Amino acid sequence: MGYLNHQQGYREGLLETRSVVKKEAYAVLTPDGLVNNVVPGFEDCDMSILGSPRMGARFVDYLVTVKNNGGNKEGFGGDGIQTFLYVVYGNVTATVDGQTYELTEGGYIYVPPHLELKFENNNNGEDSRLFLYKKRYQEAKNVSKPEVVTGNVNNIEAKAYEGMEEVLVQDLLPADISFDMNIHILSFKPGASHGYIETHVQEHGAYVLSGRGMYNLDNDWMPVDKGDYIFMGAYALQATYAVGLDEPFAYIYSKDANRDIEL
Incomplete structure (x- = not known):
């Protein structure tokens, strides 16, 4: 099935797709064909793992549809892994080191590698969709770690x-x-x-x-x-x-x- 477009069962005509994957070089993944992955720590979330080391990337990208009061309350990232969350649509509450941030459409938050990101849907019962990223931080001599950054692209x-x-x-x-x-x-x-x-x-x-x-x-x-x-x-x-x-x-x-x- 294509869970993002809610299509199940047989299609009319031949199976076809615009998606192309050439590992280590490039990939184009269309919404039709993405599958829902179960990832520990993410509750009431539909998740597609997009770019990853298995494709050749040194990072991981996710497309996350957060339902009801779902989210990640256990913590995402930290222990050397930096994370980034962008709200495609909806409204989520992010929590980092006890500080909360309200993120609406176009809102984002970067979380440095020594902290964890937690978030919860806050969209009055409607879904929120997120673009989520993680990457292991690369240390550099005489360079301090970054801090939390948040904002909205509309600003x-x-x-x-x-x-x-x-x-x-x-x-x-x-x-x-x-x-x-x-x-x-x-x-x-x-x-x-x-x-x-x-x-x-x-x-x-x-x-x-x-x-x-x-x-x-x-x-x-x-x-x-x-x-x-x-x-x-x-x-x-x-x-x-x-x-x-x-x-x-x-x-x-x-x-x-x-x-x-x-x-």
Whole structure:
């Protein structure tokens, strides 16, 4: 079944999908075909594990639908694992080190590797959907650990990306060397594109928030749509054109940063 689109049983016509997985290089996962994973500590949650080391990533991404008063009350992350939570829609209460944070649509919280994240749905009986991330923190000499960061993308200025006014970027975390990663939202007006095909050591996990595009992934042009997940491995060629008429093509994505390569 495709639990996100509530389809069960036989389909009309042949089985088909836009999803493509080329381990270590790239992947596109569409909502149709994602399965519900049971993960200890997460109660009354539908969870899909997206990017992971089994795909070639050095992080794990999840798509979580939190129902009723569900959530994670035991603690997520900590003991060297940093976490990040973004509210796609709904309302959740996050708790870190005894401090609570109310997160509505577009809200987010970063939790450093020495603390645990707990959260609970707080959406008047309606579901909340979250994009959730974890990664083992990479220590660096004479660099202190980061602290909790929280905010809402609606309060973050969108800046022109590499001088292109039709492509906007929002930085969700500070440009601080204590972070070994960052989270951004990149938004393309219909018809806009990257200025060049990128080739770099950093890897990305991206969740499409709106619109659609054609994405060059390791020189394969792949159609991507709202609700899709994209993994881009180290050195995978990557660039996109936004297509469609009515809304920008936008996605939230992670990027490893501020560290040398370990041997």
